[in-house]
Amino acid sequence: MAHAIDTAHDAHDAHVAHDDAHDGPATGIKRWLFATNHKDIGTMYLVFSLIMFFVGGSMAMVIRAELFEPGMQLVDPAFFNQLTTMHALVMIFGAVMPAFVGLANWMIPLQIGAPDMALPRMNNFSFWLLPFAFTLLLSTFFVPGGAPAGGWTMYPPLMLQFGDSFPMLIFAIHLMGVSSIMGAINVIVTILNMRAPGMTLLKMPLFVWTWLITAYLLIAVMPVLAGAVTMLLTDHFFHTSFFNAAGGGDPMMYEHIFWFFGHPEVYIMILPAFGIISEIIPTFARKPLFGRTSMIYATASIAFLSFIVWGHHMFVDGMPMAAEIFFMLSTLLIAVPTGVKVFNWTATLWRGSLSFEAPMLFAIGFLFMFSIGGFSGLMLAMVPADFQYNQSYFVVAHFHYVLVPGSVFAIMGAIYYWLPKWTGNMYNMTLAKTHFWLSTIFVNVLFFPQHFLGLAGMPRRIPDYAVQFTDWNMVSSIGGFGFGLTQILFAIAIIQCVRGGRKATAKVWNDAAPNGLEWTIPSPPPYHSFTTAPEIH
Amino acid sequence: MSRSREQNRRIRKSTIVLAAVVLAIYFGYIALKLYRHFH
Numbered sequence: 079m080a081h082a083i084d085t086a087h088d089a090h091d092a093h094v095a096h097d098d099a100h101d102g103p104a105t106g107i108k109r110w111l112f113a114t115n116h117k118d119i120g121t122m123y124l125v126f127s128l129i130m131f132f133v134g135g136s137m138a139m140v141i142r143a144e145l146f147e148p149g150m151q152l153v154d155p156a157f158f159n160q161l162t163t164m165h166a167l168v169m170i171f172g173a174v175m176p177a178f179v180g181l182a183n184w185m186i187p188l189q190i191g192a193p194d195m196a197l198p199r200m201n202n203f204s205f206w207l208l209p210f211a212f213t214l215l216l217s218t219f220f221v222p223g224g225a226p227a228g229g230w231t232m233y234p235p236l237m238l239q240f241g242d243s244f245p246m247l248i249f250a251i252h253l254m255g256v257s258s259i260m261g262a263i264n265v266i267v268t269i270l271n272m273r274a275p276g277m278t279l280l281k282m283p284l285f286v287w288t289w290l291i292t293a294y295l296l297i298a299v300m301p302v303l304a305g306a307v308t309m310l311l312t313d314h315f316f317h318t319s320f321f322n323a324a325g326g327g328d329p330m331m332y333e334h335i336f337w338f339f340g341h342p343e344v345y346i347m348i349l350p351a352f353g354i355i356s357e358i359i360p361t362f363a364r365k366p367l368f369g370r371t372s373m374i375y376a377t378a379s380i381a382f383l384s385f386i387v388w389g390h391h392m393f394v395d396g397m398p399m400a401a402e403i404f405f406m407l408s409t410l411l412i413a414v415p416t417g418v419k420v421f422n423w424t425a426t427l428w429r430g431s432l433s434f435e436a437p438m439l440f441a442i443g444f445l446f447m448f449s450i451g452g453f454s455g456l457m458l459a460m461v462p463a464d465f466q467y468n469q470s471y472f473v474v475a476h477f478h479y480v481l482v483p484g485s486v487f488a489i490m491g492a493i494y495y496w497l498p499k500w501t502g503n504m505y506n507m508t509l510a511k512t513h514f515w516l517s518t519i520f521v522n523v524l525f526f527p528q529h530f531l532g533l534a535g536m537p538r539r540i541p542d543y544a545v546q547f548t549d550w551n552m553v554s555s556i557g558g559f560g561f562g563l564t565q566i567l568f569a570i571a572i573i574q575c576v577r578g579g580r581k582a583t584a585k586v587w588n589d590a591a592p593n594g595l596e597w598t599i600p601s602p603p604p605y606h607s608f609t610t611a612p613e614i615h
Numbered sequence: 616m617s618r619s620r621e622q623n624r625r626i627r628k629s630t631i632v633l634a635a636v637v638l639a640i641y642f643g644y645i646a647l648k649l650y651r652h653f654h
Binding site for chain 1: 633634638640645652
C-alpha cells in the first residue's frame with residue numbers, strides 16, 4: 079500500500095505512476111503491524127492514547143480515593159508516590175502527546191493535499207516503539223522497590239536512589255524520545271515537501287501550522303531530555319558525577335537542563351490544541367478565523383518564548399535576583415501572544431452565526447477554562463507570589479486546568495470534529511453533548527477547589543493532610559470520580575460511531591460549510607487520500 | 616501518485632538535516648557538560 083510513496087522506488091519514479099492500482103489495506107494483524115498508511119498509524123496512535131488515558135486516569139482515581147479524607151486508607155505512602163509519578167508520565171508521554179501525533183498523522187496529509195506522510199516506514203517505527211516503551215514503564219510496578227516515585231521530573235539525587243525501576247524508566251524515556259523525534263521529523267519533512275501545488279506556507283491550515291512549530295520544538299528539546307537522562311544513567315551506573323555534588327557535579331544543573339526541555343514540552347502539549355481550536359471555531363461560527371496571520375505569528379512567538387522561561391519552575395531553588403526577574407518578565411511576556419490568540423478566537427465568535435455541536439462545545443469550554451489556567455499561570459510567574467504558591471496544590475490546580483480542559487478538551491473536540499470524516503458515520507450527538515456537559519461540570523468540581531487548598535497551604539504530592547483541608551479534598555475527589563466515569567461515555571460514543579451510524583457526507587458539517595481540503599474528499603477518505611494533488615488557488 | 620526524483624531528493628535532504636540537528640544537540644550537550652566537568 080505504501081508502494082506509491084516508497085523511497086526504494088526512486089529508480090522507477092521518473093518513469094510512470096505505476097503502482098497505485100493494487101493499493102489497499104492488508105488484512106488481519108499485518109495491516110497494523112506493518113502499517114505504513116498515515117490513517118492506520120493515526121488510528122493506532124489515537125487508540126493507544128485512549129488506552130493510556132484510562133490507565134493514567136485509573137491511577138488518578140486511586141490518588142483521589144486516598145485523598146478523599148485525611149489519614150492513610152487505601153495505599154501506603156511509597157505506592158502513592160509511585161502513582162503520582164507514573165500518572166504524570168503516562169498522561170504526558172502516553173496520552174496527550176500520542177493523541178496529538180495521531181491527529182497529525184490523520185489530518186496533516188489530508189489538510190495539505192498529500193497522499194501520505196513523507197516517511198511512512200519511519201512512521202510505523204515511531205508508533206511501535208510506544209507500546210514497548212510503556213510496557214517497560216508500567217512493568218516497573220512489579221519490580222523490587224516498585225515504580226519510580228521521585229516525580230516525573232526525575233530530579234537527582236532522589237532519582238538516583240531508586241532500585242531496579244531506574245534503568246527501566248530511563249530506557250522507556252529514551253524510547254519515547256526517539257519515537258517523538260522521529261514523529262517530529264516526519265511532520266516537518268511532510269509539511270515542507272508534500273504540500274499540494276499552490277499551498278504556500280501562509281495558506282496552510284492552522285492545525286498544520288501549529289504542528290509544524292510544535293515539531294520544531296520537539297526536535298530542539300527532546301535530545302536535551304535524552305541527554306539529561308543519559309547523564310543520570312551514567313551517574314548511577316558508571317560513577318560519573320554530572321549531578322553528584324560529592325564528585326564535583328551539580329544537582330541544580332539537572333534542574334536547569336530538565337526545565338529547558340520541560341517548558342517547551344508544556345507548549346508541545348498545547349500548541350496543537352490551539353491549532354484545533356482555530357479549526358473548530360471558524361466552522362461553527364460560520365466566519366473566517368479572525369487575524370489568521372497574527373495567529374501564526376503568535377504561535378511562533380510563544381514557541382520562541384518557551385525557550386527562555388524555564389527558570390520560573392525553579393524560583394525557590396536558589397538563583398541570582400537578576401535571573402529571577404528575567405524569568406519572571408519573560409514568562410509574563412507569553413501572555414501577550416496568548417492574549418492575541420484568545421482575542422482572535424473571541425473576535426471570530428463575535429457576530430458569528432453560532433451553533434453548538436459537540437466540537438464547538440469543547441472549543442468554547444477550552445476557551446474559558448484554558449484561560450483560567452493561563453491566569454493562574456500569570457500568578458505563579460510572579461517571583462514573590464510563587465514563593466507562597468510553590469509546591470502547593472495551587473500549582474496542581476494550575477497545570478491541570480491547562481492540560482485537562484485545555485489540551486484534553488481540545489483533543490476531544492478534534493475527535494468529535496473529525497471522527498465522522500474518518501469513519502464515514504455520524505456519532506450520537508446527544509451522547510457527545512452529555513459527555514461535554516458532565517466533563518465540564520466535574521472537571522471544575524475536581525480542579526477548582528484545589529486552588530483553595532493550595533492557597534490554604536496544602537502541599538502537593540502528599541498522601542495525607544491536615545484535617546482543615548478535608549472538605550475541599552472531598553469535593554475534589556467527588557469531581558474526580560465523576561470526571562473519570564464520564565469518560566466512559568466518550569469511549570461509548572467513539573465505539574458506536576466506528577461500528578456504524580447515520581452516514582456522514584463529505585463536508586460532514588454541511589450547513590456550517592467547513593473550510594479545508596479534508597472536506598473535499600469523501601467520508602471516509604479513500605485509502606490513499608490524494609492520488610492526484612489538488613490545486614490550491 | 617508517485618513522488619518525483621526531485622521530491623525524493625528534497626525529502627531525503629530535510630530528513631538528514633533534521634536528524635543531524637537532533638544528534639548534534641544530544642551529543643553536543645553531553646560533550647559540553649563533560650568538557651565543563653573536566654576543566
